[in-house]
Amino acid sequence: MAGDTRYIVVVGNPNVGKTALFNAITGLYGDVSNFPGTTVEMCYGRVGRDLVVDTPGVYGISSFSGAEKLVRDLVLTADVIVDVVDAANLERDLFLTLHLIDLGLPVVVALNMSDETARHGLCVNREVLENILGVPVVATAAVKKEGIEALVRELSAARRGHRDAHLVRRLPEMAGELGTSEAIALLLLEGDASAAGTLDLPPGNERMLLYDKRRARANEISGLVYGPGQEEKSFLDKLGQVMIRPSTGFPILIVIMGLLYLLVGVLFAQVVVEFTQGRLMEGYYEPFIRTTLAARMDLESPIGVILTGQFGLLTMAITYLLGLLAPLVIGFFLVLSLLEDSGYLPRVAILMDRLLSVVGLNGMAIIPIVLGFGCVTAATITTRLLPTDRERRIAIFLLALAVPCSAQLAFVTAIMSRLGAAFFILYVMIILVVMVAAGVVLARVLPGFSTPLMLNVPQLRLPRPDNVIIKTWMRSWQFLKEAFPVFVGGALILSLLKLTGTLDVIQSSMEPITVGWLNLPRESASAFIMGLIRRDFGTAGILGMPLTIGEQFVAMVSLTLFVPCIASVMIIFKERGWKEGLVIWIAVLFLAFFIGGLVSKSLWFITGLVGPQAPAVMIGILVLLTAGALGVAFFSKRV
Numbered sequence: 332m333a334g335d336t337r338y339i340v341v342v343g344n345p346n347v348g349k350t351a352l353f354n355a356i357t358g359l360y361g362d363v364s365n366f367p368g369t370t371v372e373m374c375y376g377r378v379g380r381d382l383v384v385d386t387p388g389v390y391g392i393s394s395f396s397g398a399e400k401l402v403r404d405l406v407l408t409a410d411v412i413v414d415v416v417d418a419a420n421l422e423r424d425l426f427l428t429l430h431l432i433d434l435g436l437p438v439v440v441a442l443n444m445s446d447e448t449a450r451h452g453l454c455v456n457r458e459v460l461e462n463i464l465g466v467p468v469v470a471t472a473a474v475k476k477e478g479i480e481a482l483v484r485e486l487s488a489a490r491r492g493h494r495d496a497h498l499v500r501r502l503p504e505m506a507g508e509l510g511t512s513e514a515i516a517l518l519l520l521e522g523d524a525s526a527a528g529t530l531d532l533p534p535g536n537e538r539m540l541l542y543d544k545r546r547a548r549a550n551e552i553s554g555l556v557y558g559p560g561q562e563e564k565s566f567l568d569k570l571g572q573v574m575i576r577p578s579t580g581f582p583i584l585i586v587i588m589g590l591l592y593l594l595v596g597v598l599f600a601q602v603v604v605e606f607t608q609g610r611l612m613e614g615y616y617e618p619f620i621r622t623t624l625a626a627r628m629d630l631e632s633p634i635g636v637i638l639t640g641q642f643g644l645l646t647m648a649i650t651y652l653l654g655l656l657a658p659l660v661i662g663f664f665l666v667l668s669l670l671e672d673s674g675y676l677p678r679v680a681i682l683m684d685r686l687l688s689v690v691g692l693n694g695m696a697i698i699p700i701v702l703g704f705g706c707v708t709a710a711t712i713t714t715r716l717l718p719t720d721r722e723r724r725i726a727i728f729l730l731a732l733a734v735p736c737s738a739q740l741a742f743v744t745a746i747m748s749r750l751g752a753a754f755f756i757l758y759v760m761i762i763l764v765v766m767v768a769a770g771v772v773l774a775r776v777l778p779g780f781s782t783p784l785m786l787n788v789p790q791l792r793l794p795r796p797d798n799v800i801i802k803t804w805m806r807s808w809q810f811l812k813e814a815f816p817v818f819v820g821g822a823l824i825l826s827l828l829k830l831t832g833t834l835d836v837i838q839s840s841m842e843p844i845t846v847g848w849l850n851l852p853r854e855s856a857s858a859f860i861m862g863l864i865r866r867d868f869g870t871a872g873i874l875g876m877p878l879t880i881g882e883q884f885v886a887m888v889s890l891t892l893f894v895p896c897i898a899s900v901m902i903i904f905k906e907r908g909w910k911e912g913l914v915i916w917i918a919v920l921f922l923a924f925f926i927g928g929l930v931s932k933s934l935w936f937i938t939g940l941v942g943p944q945a946p947a948v949m950i951g952i953l954v955l956l957t958a959g960a961l962g963v964a965f966f967s968k969r970v
Contacts, residue, residue: 345388599662659741690770889927
């Protein structure tokens, strides 16, 4: 780079603390979580005049996956590479370290989580490791900001390490013959398609030979640098093992989900929202706004309707955003942060691996799915972590169809909490059945197979309160900043449509669907119009409508399955191309109305037979159908 500015790239395996180290070095904030796959795109920061880049976690440097290709291109142009390794997992992490050294790149090793090695009965001899590798090795504990100053000082000492003896002799000669760098020559030997394309040569076939030798070296080095320690098997270590056994893991999962529902669905959605929306916003804020404006203008005038009418910019939009959405989004991100930082999500991935294989995915897909409950747009990007294009296609479709983002989930929770436990359970089951059914169909239609689960399972930890609070605040604030203009803009559009009479025309044109098929009042069309902009805004539109319990339930199912927000659609188009993206959008739109209509007709029919017990009867029917379908799927897969 120009002048004295250096280009520093932070690399490492998934879940070794790269982002925590990046935050500590630069003083910035990026999501730090105790599960692999948090970082899906690059983050930039500075230390002094130097530019620092945080990268997605990878196990090697090549072009065999999108993340590996991205990191490979970055490290080949870097002035300094900070290789972050987990001090308790050197056998695994040194493979990447040796790959960087074999490429002849300037490396500094951050021996991270050094404070936790004692729990594993390990003691790492840093000096021996430094002598063997031939590069600076600094012990760090990034989340505690220990060793950071020493690491920054050692950046100037980054250098090429001790290559494999065979490569020391071979690579310079090969690079000279090809007129390229030694790093590109090594990548060519390993079968890197991009390197081969650059040189217009066929890829080499020595990948497995070189990888096996590198793995053997990593194992040998780890055996030399680990010294004896006193193992401390804590309660969390034992609990972490219990959580991945199906016999105990699933009951624990059910209990945790129940506790989370009490936290978000009861405490935040009812107690907190009743105070913020009911008392503060509707009890004090809205009357104050109307009284203040009434003294200055006619509230029935066009400008008065726009500001304080049914879709008022200063009433409905602000009340929903601050009184309802804000506390629920904060509650959801608090829960998500606790799950992430505890290290529980990878254990859920292991538990769900076999079930997800039915829909053509492995347990790793639980990460974008869970992230989708925060933001479907970000989760769609996270599908890059999945190993095959087939799995990415399936995951993106399921995210677009059946995963509500935190904002929509907030409104859904607020509405469903008023309908009772039976309707809530039925709602969850319908969404899950639709997701599974769609996944099964895609898994049968799309060519290929689901790949085995290979996932680093981190230690189970007590979440750090400071990280949980910062992460919850940063995510919530960012989300609300993005949602504010959308809510205000959507309210303005609806107010203008209402004033001009266009809304009545649209509602009338949608009557065959909303009234005839979904059995909803014609006014519900406005919610679906808003849903085209953002699903959560459409769901919010249901709140002010005088709907029966059954109508609210049908609307929630239909809007949950409705097309994702515009930002998500743009990312889908970017990831899958506009043709496939358009097919996904149309398919989701059709399924939302089709499933919503089936639910409406079924609820109406069963209510006519059994009355108020209809939700319980529908739950029983769904349980039987789901059990039968899963049994057939597992049996057909084995056969």
